Amino acid sequence: MRETLVLNASFEPLATVSLRRAVVLVLQGKAVVERARPGLRVRGAAVEVPVPQVIRLCRYVRVPFRRRAPWSRRGVLVRDRHRCAYCGRRATTVDHVVPRSRGGEDSWLNTVAACAEDNHRKADRTPEQAGMRMLVLPFEPSPGDAMVSAVGLSGRELFPTPPLPDTGGKPPGPRPR
């Protein structure tokens, strides 16, 4: 999917959103196009707009004092784009990497999206104990994600896709921290 960079009214980068969301923000008058893809236009119901690469919010969004996004199960699924950390299929549950029974916390770095099957198979074990390899490592969403939520974006657009590691053709291993 094409992604559009969102700048604050002060030109500070906040996050990326889908092209569709970017166009909606422009049509609603909440953002202006700062840079567009040459020669391309998106057709709305009654208007045509250039395909935005960068948009800027018309209203300044204040950086929240608390710069860390609060943890939630839904947030973990959104962050991982509903993809199972163990097999890559659709995930509907949240797995604690270090199980809660072993002192694992409800935190961004200890939880990943998992399919029900893998979550059940892993049970009260760490991935090593269960012999299960993780395709991705959990990460903490950036403060910019929380700021974009302040202008009413939601769902998968809150969290940009983490960059994929360069594996040189081998299957992806855990991301370096």
Ligand SMILES: [Zn+2]
């Ligand atoms: Zn799975």
